[in-house]
Amino acid sequence: METRPDPTGAQWRKSSYSGTSGGECIEVADGFPGAVPVRDSKNPSGPALVMGVEAWQAFVDGLR
Numbered sequence: 517m518e519t520r521p522d523p524t525g526a527q528w529r530k531s532s533y534s535g536t537s538g539g540e541c542i543e544v545a546d547g548f549p550g551a552v553p554v555r556d557s558k559n560p561s562g563p564a565l566v567m568g569v570e571a572w573q574a575f576v577d578g579l580r
Contacts, residue, residue, distance in 0.1 A: 517564060518578045519551065520551075520566055521546070521548045521566055523545050523555075523564045523566065526534075526543060526545035526547070526548075526553055526564075527546065528543040528544070528545050528560070529543060529545070529546070530542075530543050530557055533579035534557070540558075541556075541557040541558070542554050542555065542556060542557060543555050543556075543557045543560070544572075545564075548566070550568065550569060551559065551566050551567065551568060551569065552566070552567055552568075552571075552572040553565070553566045553570055554567065555567075574578070
């Protein structure tokens with residue numbers, strides 16, 4: 517049985533493309549082998565979505 521990484525206490529970072537106006541941004545946390553935790557920067561105490569690195573790469577590629 518695979519366990520989901522717990523991003524509690526993770527070090528989060530915003531994209532360098534994020535503006536300073538507090539708009540729509542996501543944050544990601546590093547240091548989770550095989551997984552990428554993602555959260556809404558406007559709601560840092562809210563839930564985090566944890567996705568596999570392949571899904572994250574597909575998401576980033578789709579944005580480009």
